Amino acid sequence: MLRYCEGDLSAFQELYGRHSRGLYRFLCWRSPRRDWVDEIAQDSWFSLHQARASYTPQATFRTFLYQIARNRLIDLLRQPQAAVEDELTAPVIDASAAPDAAMESRQQNSALHAAIHALPGEQKEALILQQFSGMSLEEIALLVAAPVETVKSRLRYAMKKLRGQYAQEEQA
Structure with a gap:
């Protein structure tokens, strides 16, 4: 820069x-x-x-x-006119996979996307920044203007909720 x-x-x-x-x-x-x-x-x-x-x-x-x-x-x-759409990003599917495997992969990706999108905003943001953007706790803390310990807590709660979501789905 x-x-x-x-x-x-x-x-x-x-x-x-x-x-x-x-x-x-x-x-x-x-x-x-x-x-x-x-x-x-x-x-x-x-x-x-x-x-x-x-x-x-x-x-x-x-x-x-x-x-x-x-x-x-x-x-x-x-902005007051900011109507929120509740659409999820289309999951990435391996087209070379067998139809059953592709369907299962699509379902797992959709479930993961839905679970992440259902997280509270601050938890979702911290999780995305760490897991998908590769940011360190310190970088996330700077970005969101929160102490590192707060970022850790948000990540811990996000992971707990995601694990809970998957545990419920496995029991169903």
Whole structure:
């Protein structure tokens, strides 16, 4: 990012290549509306471009970028006309798998997505950032402006709820 701040456009390409998929995945999990994901991702990169002149590294670049996206999502959620769709991202299926295995995989993915989406917002966010974005507890704490111990608690409660959900499904 420091190279990009100095005008090195190839540095931006490198940043985009490294972080665009992770940012998009984070937004897919966090946004209640699919049509917001592309908009927020694009706005985030544009905001990053605008902020490059005043950028000072206080956290990792990823934390900085995700904070931009998270703030934009919060702004959209605060708008009164922000009707929330309750759609889940389509699960990834291995097309080469046998039909029975593909069906079972689809059902497991759908159950996992539903269980994650059912978590309270702060728990879901911490879980997604750790498990799908690979952030450390410290990075998550910086991003969500909460103590590390609070992030640990959110993750612990999220995992407990997910385990409980799967235990119920296995008994059914």
